[in-house]
Amino acid sequence: QVQLVESGGGLVQPGGSLRLSCAVSGGYFNIYTMAWYRQAPGKERELVASIDTTSSANYADFVKGRFTISRDSAKNTVFLQMNSLKPEDTAVYYCFADRPLGTDAWGQGTQVTVSS
Secondary structure, eight states: OOEEEEEOOEEEOTTOOEEEEEEEESSOGGGOEEEEEEEOTTSOOEEEEEEOTTOOEEEOTTTTTTEEEEEETTTTEEEEEEOSOOGGGOEEEEEEEEOTTSOOEEOOOEEEEEOO
16 A cells, blocks of 8 residues: 655745655555645645656646756655745645556645745
8 A cells, every 4th residue: 555645844934945745655656657736725636746757847837947846766755845935835735646557646735835
């Protein structure tokens, strides 16, 4: 049973930074495309960024130039470095694993609040 555990969320002022982590256990991290999604109150869940097994990354237009996704195969962990945060980035951020040999998996989410 694969498990995804996010950490690193919190309250930050506009213009600040946070680094989210997602630790993956119980599966084969190196064959998963990993992604971060977010869901703000009253809105649908949306893709923020993804990174494939070659560490090629893609970003939603609304985070390009501000967020960076990365992965560490030695630690089975994916990261999301978030800089120049805006109030509209406030949401619950979810880690996602695209598993080619099994059911896709989600983390439990971590709250990010950007407010002065």
